[in-house]
Amino acid sequence: MEKEIQRFYNNPAEATLEVIGGKWKLLILCYLNGGPMRTSEIRKEIPDISQKVLTQQLRELEADGIVKRTVYNQVPPKVVYISELGNSLKSILDQLCEWGEQFIKNRQSSDSTK
Template identity: 65%
Template structure:
């Protein structure tokens, strides 16, 4: 059991959620992983604006929080894939709601989601 002295305090439970999935990139990574296992290079290709360092850092944090599984294949050259853990799969309804809201927002603001969404996102 976690020690009382190291226990984090939250004012509202959504803070705990945002601590795990908050920031610019974590939800994007998780949304891509809802479509299945991905190698780091696949995620980098799907998210060209993220740096390799940031992608690695975000994946490590998500793995540390138990949201993603890191699968290492014992081969040369080394191969690593990431997938949503069982715990991470419990975020799927939240991620879908965020995607749906974002799509509605894009249509409201721009009139056409295809004018602003990248092809790579639409063709997963």
Template identity: 60%
Template structure:
């Protein structure tokens, strides 16, 4: 397989964490392991199919771990891998910028951000 060529490093970053949902998933995982159902509850506008697809892609890139517990009923959790934790400063910066943007555009961020996000 031919190695992909990038014109600038941010292209490689966006290939891994780009899109509408991946950074959101990663930000939630910075607070600890989550089951699929927990992520779905935290992200009510994502479809189950899209959540599953995004989790698989993040796992394929090595930024999250899928932990399967050998029990009945089966239990699966997701967590940031060591490699995924290397994204923490990027995620923190994106979150801080977004909160500042919300305040600039909307004034009071508590009127725009979901309570579950404010209390996470």
């Protein structure tokens, strides 16, 4: 029987960052919030991520219950990832994207005035 490890956080943001922090997880979730995707489709959307890192990040998100991995019994094998619990992050992800768009616009306008 596996022993469940319970971690205590000083701030709820710590728990959030532990689950979705890092360079790639937010991007992966942004794309998966658009609907189910195969690994190769995610890779096309995020060309700078290596296959190894993508697989690792997807496994971590799956272990945390944020995404679900569905394997279809066919040749060649088909594996699809969908954001389950990740759907509850949709409004947060949308706000982050909106903030990023505004930041880019502000940055571009301040660069053009120099």
